Amino acid sequence: MFELLSRPATEVAPLLLGAVVRVGEVAVRLTEVEAYMGEVDPGSHAFRGPGKRNAVMYGPPGHLYTYGMHTCANVVCMPEGVASGILLRAGEVIEGMDVAAERRATSKKPADLAMGPARLAVALGIRLDDAGTNLESGRVRLELPRSQSLFSAGPRTGVAGVGGTDEYPWRFWIPGEPSVSPYRPAAKRKRS
DNA sequence: GTCGAGATTATCT
DNA sequence: GATAATCTCGACC
Secondary structure: OOOHHOOOOHHHHHHOOOOOEEOEEEEEEEEEEEEEHHHHOOOHHHHHOOOOOOHHHOOOOOOOEEEEOOOOEEEEOOOOOOOOOOEEEEEEEEEOHHHHHHHHOOOOOOHHHHHHHHHHHHHOOOOHOOOOEEEEOOOOEOOOHHHHHHHEEEOOOOOOOOOHHHHOOOOEEEEOOOOOOOOOOOOOOOOO
């Protein structure tokens, strides 16, 4: 079923729009994702090379890859040995909203429950421990939509493009969704 | 010297 | 006030 995840992230990303991620009683319909092409992508963690940190991204497709501090959920794609993944940026809670709302006490509006990578992960209850989870049989489940949803593409958000992020319009979202976050410039660190 | 884990600062709501 | 595929420093090989 997940054979199609073996394709490039830029082709898989649009397919994930409208897909449902289910963790326990909470389910979220994806409305915004970003494609990461691993070693050829300056914004990817795998750009610097393989490491234990991103080992999952080099693994087989259909698995969950999470990133530290704020817990960002990613879906690994491309065959094993090739670093590539899709960041789940935002989504809409369709089931278990009570539980999701309780986890995200800081968010008042339903649209805010999953309006960001970290929020999406927390609302679903995804933790760093879930890295490497099989999305087909693990605690975190991914249900691909029967048909591809309408989508738009543009520059990625929050990615520190080394040399020019504009050349990588690998951000995909469903138009008209309130849960889709606005454009956010890459956070630049203070430099002495 | 390289990898990993956690922290900092800028931007957004 | 909260969040963000960053960045720097500490630990281990």
